[in-house]
Amino acid sequence: MRPDVGVIGGMGPDAAILFLHTLTGMTKVASDQDHLDVELLQHCSIPDRTAYILDHTQPNPVVPILDDVRELNRRQVQVIAIPCNTAHFFFDEISAASEAPVLNMIDLTAAHVAELVPPGSSVGVLGTRGTISSGLYQHALEAVGLHALNPSEAVQHDVDTLIFDQVKANQPLDRDLYMSVLERTMQAGAQIALIGCTELSVPEHAFAHDYASVDALDVLARATIVRAGGTLKL
Amino acid sequence: MRPDVGVIGGMGPDAAILFLHTLTGMTKVASDQDHLDVELLQHCSIPDRTAYILDHTQPNPVVPILDDVRELNRRQVQVIAIPCNTAHFFFDEISAASEAPVLNMIDLTAAHVAELVPPGSSVGVLGTRGTISSGLYQHALEAVGLHALNPSEAVQHDVDTLIFDQVKANQPLDRDLYMSVLERTMQAGAQIALIGCTELSVPEHAFAHDYASVDALDVLARATIVRAGGTLKL
Known part of the structure; x- marks a missing residue:
């Protein structure tokens, strides 16, 4: 199964859940099967983004984020969404690591x-x-x-x-x-x-x-x- | 990264999203990092469960469900949850195919x-x-x-x-x-x-x-x- 959308979530979990809720709510459907196929990697253990941006001696969140990018590419998702504004600090690095387009x-x-x-x-x-x-x-x-x-x-x-x-x-x-x-x-x-x-x-x-x-x-x-x-x- | 929980969702999408929302809401946390790491396979294209149970000539949903079970095992999740009651019609088959415990x-x-x-x-x-x-x-x-x-x-x-x-x-x-x-x-x-x-x-x-x-x-x-x-x- 080739999923339509890969989501890198967990930053934080409620935000990613609200994103999926908004995604399904905005999709025109008559049944389950009309919805997009989505894979959500909800890795809440990703280190805090702000902590790293303000102090580069803190754990770097881009390391597990890039692991997730590779995993979603292995799954051949058609597009990647990252519902965390702060994580877009790493956007160029993330986008360069992905074969699938990453939405900015x-x-x-x-x-x-x-x-x-x-x-x-x-x-x-x-x-x-x-x-x-x-x-x-x-x-x-x-x-x-x-x-x-x-x-x-x-x-x-x-x-x-x-x-x-x-x-x-x-x-x-x-x-x-x-x-x-x-x-x-x-x-x-x-x-x-x-x-x-x-x-x-x-x-x-x-x-x-x-x-x-x-x-x-x-x-x-x-x-x-x-x-x-x-x-x-x- | 070894996720704590694998979720086979999409049956339907709103139910799986409500399940994740309930899961995070019931977890005691002080920050994102205290939450469980979750991977959600939201494959809405899985054929309708009731249609198959009432008429076995319809597409069998257990085929893509077993694909998801194998995928979550490959990712070494510690436990699998399936927030669809009807899908538990296939529970024995699903459980037998999984190394990780599947909650009933x-x-x-x-x-x-x-x-x-x-x-x-x-x-x-x-x-x-x-x-x-x-x-x-x-x-x-x-x-x-x-x-x-x-x-x-x-x-x-x-x-x-x-x-x-x-x-x-x-x-x-x-x-x-x-x-x-x-x-x-x-x-x-x-x-x-x-x-x-x-x-x-x-x-x-x-x-x-x-x-x-x-x-x-x-x-x-x-x-x-x-x-x-x-x-x-x-």
Whole structure:
């Protein structure tokens, strides 16, 4: 059996599960058999990405990620998706190691945001300190004529709490804290909030709100379905 | 990397995703790295189980399932979980083909129900026509001193609607229909409803209710965590 999609997950597990849930929910089907065949490598033991990006003496997560890339290629998947924004710090290395195309969630999301707001708009990027400090979205947004607005230290602190102390720690999600993060991002001048961490996609999917936002996880799910030959449920 | 758990999913995809969600939600963790390493083979193209059980001229789903068993053994998973009750029709064949232990959701669930209700109780089994007609739960419940109460034709018709026309077809779930199925199961004399189809686990998890019920998917998730060396969040 040649699977349509390979997913490198576990970074963290809830994010990968939400990605699969979004993928199946966005696929037009009448029965099980119309869904894409997916293989998920949910290796939660992959070392923390942010810890390594901020301190290169920490264990390097790209080592097990490259093992997973080779495994999915051995299984002859048609396309690889990695529902972890921070892991895209290693994108060039990952892509070079893969025969199957690897979708770039960062570039796909920047291109999608450029369809939603006027050129020159400020985009409030919300993500881990690893994603922010590496300038992943800053570079991608500049390339499409947009301006990345990084979080203040106070907002980043609350983003860290949501990501590490709530989603990754299997604790209840604080709706008010998430709304406050979005509110302060807009107050700082963002025309739109970019949910640039798949852990933040968890509260983003759980809580309805009226802030303008785009979720990188949703962009990746849509792109995955189209590239793997599935039909989008529009 | 030797994964802790191998999951044969895709039967259907939403059920396997709910199983992974339940597995991570029930695991006691402080960070990603405390979670179990899981590999999910989400092969939605596996032929329909009920269709084969009711008519052996239909494509046999055990052929691709056994491929998945061999693949998970090649990857040296420590334990295999199959979050599809109907697929347990093939349990002996699957188990014989595997070096890694395969958890038996049917037997585990029957044993768990026996801890909850007095000996001789009537258990309302809700599942596909494949599960019901093969007597999977009937045999397992009798072995632990309980009586299986099969659905009436009218209830089975509505169960089919929930499973095939709603969950498997990616359509909205009818809460009233699910409540009516539970209500009629109790009225027929059940002391407890056994949610014996992981597609029915989707409304069971989505809608709060006061009927006495036990969900086979939850039983399998708990057993998987314990057998794979994880810590239950109690």
